[in-house]
Amino acid sequence: MSKLFPQLSKYVAKCKISKRPPAPRKLLVLVLFTLASIYFLCFSFGGGGGLEGSSLDGSDGGGGAASGGGFFSGDYFSSNAEGKGHYLPGCIIIGVRKCGTRALIDMLNLHPQVEKSPLEIHFFDRDENYIKGLEWYASQMPETFSGQIAIEKSPSYFVTPEVPERIYEMNSSIKLLLIVREPITRVISDYTQIYLQQSPSPGANAPSNTTTITAAAANSFLQQQQPSLEELVLTPSGHVNTNYKAIRISMYSRYMQRWLDVFPKEQIHVIDGDALIRDPYNVLRDVERFLGLEHKLERDYFYFNNTKGFYCWRSLNKLIHCLNDSKGRRHPVVKVGLIRTLRQFYRKVNYEFYEMDESPMSDAGGGRRGLKRRSGDQVIKGNVPVLADNYRRVTRLSVKKAKLEEERLSPSQTENVPSSSIASPMAVTGPSFGTPTTRIRRNVSAIPKSTPVESTPRRRSIRTPKTTPNSNVSMKTKQTIRKRLIQTDVIHQVTSPSPAEINVPSVPIEYAEDDANRVSTATHSNIDDKDDNDSDLLKPLEESKVSAPNENNTSHNGHPSDPLEQHSEIRLDAAVTQKFTNNLSLNVPKKDFLTPGPPPPSPATPLENMSDFHLCPTHSVDFDTMINESNAMNDNTNTYDVRDPLEDPSCNNDEDVTFEDLIKVIDDNENYCMRIYDRNPWNEYILLGEENLPQGIHVQDAPTQMSQDLENFLETMRMTPILNPEEIQSVLGVNLYLSPETHFECDRCSQKFQTSEACQEHIESGCEINLVGTSVGMALAYGE
Numbered sequence: 001m002s003k004l005f006p007q008l009s010k011y012v013a014k015c016k017i018s019k020r021p022p023a024p025r026k027l028l029v030l031v032l033f034t035l036a037s038i039y040f041l042c043f044s045f046g047g048g049g050g051l052e053g054s055s056l057d058g059s060d061g062g063g064g065a066a067s068g069g070g071f072f073s074g075d076y077f078s079s080n081a082e083g084k085g086h087y088l089p090g091c092i093i094i095g096v097r098k099c100g101t102r103a104l105i106d107m108l109n110l111h112p113q114v115e116k117s118p119l120e121i122h123f124f125d126r127d128e129n130y131i132k133g134l135e136w137y138a139s140q141m142p143e144t145f146s147g148q149i150a151i152e153k154s155p156s157y158f159v160t161p162e163v164p165e166r167i168y169e170m171n172s173s174i175k176l177l178l179i180v181r182e183p184i185t186r187v188i189s190d191y192t193q194i195y196l197q198q199s200p201s202p203g204a205n206a207p208s209n210t211t212t213i214t215a216a217a218a219n220s221f222l223q224q225q226q227p228s229l230e231e232l233v234l235t236p237s238g239h240v241n242t243n244y245k246a247i248r249i250s251m252y253s254r255y256m257q258r259w260l261d262v263f264p265k266e267q268i269h270v271i272d273g274d275a276l277i278r279d280p281y282n283v284l285r286d287v288e289r290f291l292g293l294e295h296k297l298e299r300d301y302f303y304f305n306n307t308k309g310f311y312c313w314r315s316l317n318k319l320i321h322c323l324n325d326s327k328g329r330r331h332p333v334v335k336v337g338l339i340r341t342l343r344q345f346y347r348k349v350n351y352e353f354y355e356m357d358e359s360p361m362s363d364a365g366g367g368r369r370g371l372k373r374r375s376g377d378q379v380i381k382g383n384v385p386v387l388a389d390n391y392r393r394v395t396r397l398s399v400k401k402a403k404l405e406e407e408r409l410s411p412s413q414t415e416n417v418p419s420s421s422i423a424s425p426m427a428v429t430g431p432s433f434g435t436p437t438t439r440i441r442r443n444v445s446a447i448p449k450s451t452p453v454e455s456t457p458r459r460r461s462i463r464t465p466k467t468t469p470n471s472n473v474s475m476k477t478k479q480t481i482r483k484r485l486i487q488t489d490v491i492h493q494v495t496s497p498s499p500a501e502i503n504v505p506s507v508p509i510e511y512a513e514d515d516a517n518r519v520s521t522a523t524h525s526n527i528d529d530k531d532d533n534d535s536d537l538l539k540p541l542e543e544s545k546v547s548a549p550n551e552n553n554t555s556h557n558g559h560p561s562d563p564l565e566q567h568s569e570i571r572l573d574a575a576v577t578q579k580f581t582n583n584l585s586l587n588v589p590k591k592d593f594l595t596p597g598p599p600p601p602s603p604a605t606p607l608e609n610m611s612d613f614h615l616c617p618t619h620s621v622d623f624d625t626m627i628n629e630s631n632a633m634n635d636n637t638n639t640y641d642v643r644d645p646l647e648d649p650s651c652n653n654d655e656d657v658t659f660e661d662l663i664k665v666i667d668d669n670e671n672y673c674m675r676i677y678d679r680n681p682w683n684e685y686i687l688l689g690e691e692n693l694p695q696g697i698h699v700q701d702a703p704t705q706m707s708q709d710l711e712n713f714l715e716t717m718r719m720t721p722i723l724n725p726e727e728i729q730s731v732l733g734v735n736l737y738l739s740p741e742t743h744f745e746c747d748r749c750s751q752k753f754q755t756s757e758a759c760q761e762h763i764e765s766g767c768e769i770n771l772v773g774t775s776v777g778m779a780l781a782y783g784e
C-alpha cells in the first residue's frame with residue numbers, strides 16, 4: 001500500500017481542476033470516487049506504473065506519444081474529450097536562465113496545440129509552492145482543450161537539486177526542453193541583468209523602451225556604479241570564482257547529470273539558444289518534432305527586427321510581438337584576457353556536457369544537429385575514416401560574399417570582442433581571419449588536376465612540412481605576434497562613445513508580456529529577472545563598462561543594422577536610462593521597422609572562420625548522396641574540385657583532389673600523432689579520434705592540450721592576418737588542417753538546399769550561397 005499510495009496521489013493531482021472547490025465532505029467523496037475510478041482506469045488500460053502511455057481523454061496524440069508518453073498520454077485527464085480546463089503540463093522548459101527560455105516559450109505558444117503559462121510557476125523548486133500540491137500546480141496552467149499541451153518555463157528548475165525527481169514523480173514520461181547558450185555569454189547576460197536590476201527603479205512614468213541618452217552620461221554612470229564582471233568572476237588570486245552563481249549556472253554538465261540520472265535522454269531535448277537567436281524557425285521545427293506536434297510554425301511567422309536586433313513574431317492578433325527590453329540587452333564589453341580565462345575554465349565542463357548530449361540539438365544554420373554527433377558519426381579512436389564525415393562535404397562559397405567579407409573587415413574589428421559574439425567564430429578567430437590566406441589553397445594547388453582514382457592512393461602533403469616550433473619564422477614576425485597578443489589584453493576596454501546624443505528609436509510594436517513586466521505577487525514572486533538572484537551576484541560596485549557604439553554597423557548579434565540606425569546606439573534598461581533624465585530627449589524619430597523582409601544572414605556562421613578554404617563541387621552534387629557516401633565508407637572514388645574563388649573568381653582552374661588525398665596528407669608521416677576534432681556549437685574543438693598516438697602523449701590530455709593549441713592558433717590568426725600560415729604554424733609548432741562539414745545555404749533566404757541545382761537556382765535569383773556548418777574537422781600533428 002505504501003507503494004501504491006504515492007501513485008494514487010499522483011493520479012489525483014492529474015485530475016482536472018474544478019474552478020469552484022466543492023464543500024469538504026463532497027470533496028472527500030469526490031476524491032475517493034476519483035481515486036477509485038482512476039485506479040480502475042489505470043489498470044484496465046494497462047498503464048502499469050502510471051498514467052504514462054495511456055490516453056484517458058481519448059486523444060491519440062497524433063504520434064506525439066510515441067516515445068513513452070508525452071503530452072497526450074495521461075497528462076490530461078478530463079471526463080469530456082472536448083473539455084477545456086487546467087491540466088498539468090505535458091512539457092516543461094527547465095532552463096537555463098538567460099539562454100532564451102522566454103523567447104522559446106513565447107514562440108512555441110504560437111502553435112495552436114500549445115498553451116503557455118504566462119508566468120514562471122516555480123512549483124518544483126520552491127518548497128512553499130510545492131507543498132501546495134499538484135492540483136495547485138495544474139490550476140496555474142493555462143486552460144487547454146483536448147489535444148493541446150500546456151507548457152511552463154521556470155529556468156531555475158535546471159539547477160535545483162530536488163526538481164528532476166519531483167517532476168518525474170509527477171509524470172515520468174513528460175517531455176523536457178533545455179535551452180543552453182554559449183556559457184560565457186550566459187554569464188555576461190546574467191551579470192548584465194543583475195547590475196541593471198540593481199539600478200533604481202525607473203518610476204511609473206519612465207519611458208520603458210524609448211529614450212535618448214548621451215553615451216558619455218551612460219558610460220559615466222555605469223563606471224561609477226557597477227562592479228566589473230572581472231571583479232565578480234575572478235577571485236583576487238585570478239582564479240575563476242565558482243562561488244559566483246552566474247559562473248556555476250553555466251556549468252551545464254554539473255546539473256545535467258542530475259537530470260540524466262532521473263530521465264532518459266530521449267525525454268530531454270537540448271536546444272542551442274544561440275541558434276534560436278539566429279534562426280528560430282528551424283529550432284522550433286525541431287521542437288515541434290520532439291513534441292510530436294504538427295508542423296505549424298511557419299518561417300514567415302518570424303521577422304528579424306533590426307532595431308531590436310532579434311527576431312520578433314506575428315502574434316495571433318497579427319501584431320508583431322517582440323520581447324521587451326529586458327531581453328536582448330546590450331552586453332558590456334569584456335576584456336579578451338578574461339574571456340580567455342573563462343574559456344579555459346569552461347572547456348572541461350563543456351566537453352562533459354557535449355559528451356552527455358545525444359539529443360538532436362537544434363542547430364539552425366549549422367550543418368550538424370546536436371551538441372553531439374549523430375549516430376553515424378561515432379567517435380572512432382585510431383580510425384582515420386572518421387574524417388570522412390567531416391571532410392566530404394562539398395560547398396561553394398560565392399566570390400562576391402568572400403570579397404564583401406574581405407572589404408568588411410578592418411583592423412579595428414579584429415580588436416573588439418563584444419561579449420555577445422563570443423559564440424561566433426568571428427569572436428574566436430576574429431574577423432581578420434576572414435582575410436583569405438593561402439593556408440590550404442596553396443597546398444592544394446600542388447595537387448594535380450583530375451587526380452585519377454587509385455587503388456593505393458597517393459600520399460600527398462597539403463600541409464606544411466614538419467617543423468620545429470619557431471623554426472621558420474622571422475624574429476620580426478614573432479615580435480609582431482607577441483606584440484599583438486599583448487595588445488589584445490588592453491584593447492578590449494570601453495571605447496568611449498561619441499558625446500553626441502544617441503537615439504534609440506521608439507518601438508511601435510506590441511511587446512511581449514514577458515518576465516520583466518510582471519509584478520511580484522505572493523505566489524509568483526519569482527519573475528525570472530529575480531529567479532536566481534542571490535547576494536553572490538550583487539557585489540560592491542567599482543568599475544563598469546557598457547558596450548561602445550557599434551562601429552561597423554552591425555547590431556548586437558552581428559546582424560547588419562538597419563540603415564536608419566547607423567548612428568551609434570546604446571540601449572539601456574529603462575532603470576538605467578532614468579538616471580539620465582537631465583539628458584533625456586524624447587525627440588525620437590519613429591520609423592516603421594517592421595517591414596517584413598528577408599531575414600539577415602546568420603550572424604555567426606563558420607563562414608568567416610573558413611573563408612580561406614573553399615571546395616566547390618566538380619560535378620552536380622546531391623547533398624544527401626554525399627552524406628550517405630561519406631557515412632558509408634572511406635573510398636576514394638569521389639573527386640572534389642578545390643579552388644579558391646578569390647584567386648580564381650571564375651573557378652575555371654578546377655583542381656580535382658580525391659578525398660584520400662586530403663586524408664593522407666595528415667597521415668603522411670608516421671612520426672606524427674594525428675588527432676581529429678569536431679567542433680561544438682560554441683566553437684570548441686572536441687576530440688573525435690586519434691591515430692598513431694606516440695608515447696608520452698596522454699589520451700586524456702588531448703582535448704585540453706589541443707584546445708589550448710587551437711586557441712593559441714586562432715588567437716594568433718585573429719591578430720595576425722598578414723602572416724602566412726606556415727609562419728603561424730611554425731610559431732605554434734603544430735600543423736593544421738581545417739575542413740568544413742557543410743551544406744548549402746542561401747544566407748539571405750536562410751534556406752538550406754539539398755541539391756546543387758536548387759542552390760544554383762538561388763544563386764541566379766540573386767541570393768548568395770554560403771557554406772554553413774558547425775562542424776569543422778581539425779587535425780593537429782605533433783612531432784615526437
Ligand SMILES: Nc1ncnc2c1ncn2[C@@H]1O[C@H](COP(=O)(O)OS(=O)(=O)O)[C@@H](OP(=O)(O)O)[C@H]1O
Pocket residue numbers: 096097098099100101102103155188189190192276277310311312322323326327328329330515528529
Ligand atoms: N527573439 C528574442 N528576443 C529577445 N531576446 C532573445 C530572443 N531570442 C533569444 N533571446 C535571448 O534570450 C535571453 C534571455 O533569456 P531568458 O528569457 O531565458 O532570460 S530569463 O532567465 O528568463 O531572465 C536574452 O539575453 P540577453 O541578450 O542577455 O538579454 C536574449 O539574448
